[in-house]
Amino acid sequence: xxxxxxxxxxxxxxxxxxxxxxxxxxxxxxxxxxxxxxxxxxxxxxxxxxxxxxxxxxxxxxxxxxxxxxxxxxxxxxxxxxxxxxxxxxxxxxxxxxxxxx
Amino acid sequence: xxxxxxxxxxxxxxxxxxxxxxxxxxxxxxxxxxxxxxxxxxxxxxxxxxxxxxxxxxxxxxxxxxxxxxxxxxxxxxxxxxxxxxxxxxxxxxxxxxxxxxxxxxxxxxxxxxxxxxxxxxxxxxxxxxxxxxxxxxxxxxxxxxxxxxxxxxxxxxxxxxxxxxxxxxxxxxxxxxxxxxxxxxxxxxxxxxxxxxxxxxxxxxxxxxxxxxxxxxxxxxxxxxxxxxxxxxxxxxxxxxxxxxxxxxxxxxxxxxxxxxxxxxxxxxxxxxxxxxxxxxxxxxxxxxxxxxxxxxxxxxxxxxxxxxxxxxxxxxxxxxxxxxxxxxxxxxxxxxxxxxxxxxxxxxxxxxxxxxxxxxxxxxxxxxxxxxx
Numbered sequence: 112x113x114x115x116x117x118x119x120x121x122x123x124x125x126x127x128x129x130x131x132x133x134x135x136x137x138x139x140x141x142x143x144x145x146x147x148x149x150x151x152x153x154x155x156x157x158x159x160x161x162x163x164x165x166x167x168x169x170x171x172x173x174x175x176x177x178x179x180x181x182x183x184x185x186x187x188x189x190x191x192x193x194x195x196x197x198x199x200x201x202x203x204x205x206x207x208x209x210x211x212x213x
Numbered sequence: 214x215x216x217x218x219x220x221x222x223x224x225x226x227x228x229x230x231x232x233x234x235x236x237x238x239x240x241x242x243x244x245x246x247x248x249x250x251x252x253x254x255x256x257x258x259x260x261x262x263x264x265x266x267x268x269x270x271x272x273x274x275x276x277x278x279x280x281x282x283x284x285x286x287x288x289x290x291x292x293x294x295x296x297x298x299x300x301x302x303x304x305x306x307x308x309x310x311x312x313x314x315x316x317x318x319x320x321x322x323x324x325x326x327x328x329x330x331x332x333x334x335x336x337x338x339x340x341x342x343x344x345x346x347x348x349x350x351x352x353x354x355x356x357x358x359x360x361x362x363x364x365x366x367x368x369x370x371x372x373x374x375x376x377x378x379x380x381x382x383x384x385x386x387x388x389x390x391x392x393x394x395x396x397x398x399x400x401x402x403x404x405x406x407x408x409x410x411x412x413x414x415x416x417x418x419x420x421x422x423x424x425x426x427x428x429x430x431x432x433x434x435x436x437x438x439x440x441x442x443x444x445x446x447x448x449x450x451x452x453x454x455x456x457x458x459x460x461x462x463x464x465x466x467x468x469x470x471x472x473x474x475x476x477x478x479x480x481x482x483x484x485x486x487x488x489x490x491x492x493x494x495x496x497x498x499x500x501x502x503x504x505x506x507x508x509x510x511x512x513x514x515x516x517x518x519x520x521x522x523x524x525x526x527x528x529x530x531x532x533x534x535x536x537x538x539x540x541x542x543x544x545x546x547x548x549x550x551x552x553x554x555x556x557x558x559x560x561x562x563x564x565x566x567x568x569x570x571x572x573x574x575x576x577x578x579x580x581x582x583x584x585x586x587x588x
Contacts, residue, residue, distance in 0.1 A: 114251050114409070114435065115357075115409055143332075143334055143361070143364065145364045145473070145477070146360055146361070146364065146471060146473050146474045146477070147473065148473045149471075149472055149473045159409075159412075159465065161357055161358065161361065161409065162304070162331065162332045162333060162354075162358055162361045163331060163332025163333070163334050163335065163361065164332070164334070164360070164361040164364065166357070166360075166409070166412055166413070166471065166474070167412050167465055167466075167467075167471065169464065169465055170464065173464050173465070176436060179436075180255075180435055180436050183258070183259070184254060184255060184258050184435075185258065185564075186564070189564075192305075192331075193305075193331045194331075196329070196330070196331035196332075196335070197331055197332055197335065198335065198338070
């Protein structure tokens with residue numbers, strides 16, 4: 112559980128500056144930015160996410176390497192399950208195409 | 214070599230392996246502890262041991278939060294799960310960890326409201342969505358995870374959310390390393406330092422290991438090349454008779470750590486006078502307690518918790534394995550009574566536990582133990 116998941120900041124939450132929409136391999140979820148308040152990320156930045164909180168900014172190259180590491184460790188499915196699990200069954204799902212079809 | 218061929222820069226990995234073999238003094242036996250369970254998993258998964266000479270031995274450290282949690286804490290947390298209108302929320306890693314009367318998953322099967330969350334923030338959301346119920350988040354983890362719990366508690370307090378609490382089992386890595394170094398049956402030459410814990414605490418907290426204990430520490434990333442480079446950096450120091458703290462994982466770990474995360478920890482938590490670790494016993498000032506200013510959201514201050522102590526199953530030797538005194542395969546239950554499908558001890562549950570890692574990646578190979586544990 113101490114491996115971190117890389118994601119790209121897609122957009123900051125206009126109503127809650129502590130939250131951002133982040134994309135991890137095509138899956139978009141809201142993550143908490145509270146631990147990066149000293150160096151707030153902007154859209155396009157890559158971050159490492161741990162238990163729903165962005166914990167550090169990283170480069171795109173390092174993000175790609177981290178995804179490869181998770182894949183090689185056999186942890187990528189668990190990581191994606193974790194990311195999909197963020198936000199329970201709530202408004203985050205509204206961002207996904209499946210929800211829009213309903 | 215198993216998986217490393219498929220990985221990036223195999224030529225660099227091979228070179229690092231060669232350099233390690235060149236630098237390791239054949240007349241010396243090196244015992245290097247990788248503190249973090251994530252490293253243990255990576256070492257087995259990538260077959261890195263096969264790249265090391267037989268006199269460079271890796272000892273698996275206590276950095277798997279699920280593994281070091283004593284059964285009594287699980288029992289204490291689950292003792293509240295049966296309360297009416299009560300939701301026991303925890304990370305998925307916890308769900309199969311055995312308590313005396315079953316794992317959280319078994320409690321769920323018996324009808325108790327046990328739910329998996331992937332973030333402490335989602336446990337908070339669960340409380341918002343279920344105002345008629347109390348949601349208790351069973352928090353585990355080292356300094357990597359504790360700041361997220363801290364921020365969640367700060368938000369619960371700011372909102373004045375009455376139906377949320379945290380059962381806090383957060384632990385800190387430095388006292389555990391001290392306990393291992395103080396252990397009379399343990400001789401170590403250096404440490405591969407934890408990567409993601411160090412993004413929070415930085416590299417300074419390891420200074421005493423180098424200065425007072427004379428052992429080098431290299432904070433490491435999780436790729437095969439990271440781990441091999443870290444071992445190489447340790448060997449270079451050992452060859453020169455040096456002991457310093459170095460940061461191999463600079464691309465993620467700032468030397469000073471994450472100040473915002475440290476502030477959140479300071480705001481919400483204080484050190485417990487002592488805390489029990491599986492295998493290591495009671496270690497003073499090794500765990501975090503929720504401050505009195507957050508008492509309303511502290512399950513231990515809010516509810517009556519029995520405070521049980523449970524000894525591990527006698528035949529299981531989790532403690533010796535956790536301390537690095539025994540290899541997983543030297544435990545009497547390993548691979549027979551205790552398997553990832555039917556775990557007796559927590560080290561077999563988590564993918565970061567050395568027993569599960571050993572079982573999944575080493576068990577089917579002929580096992581050679583580099584050196585007697587007593588060496």
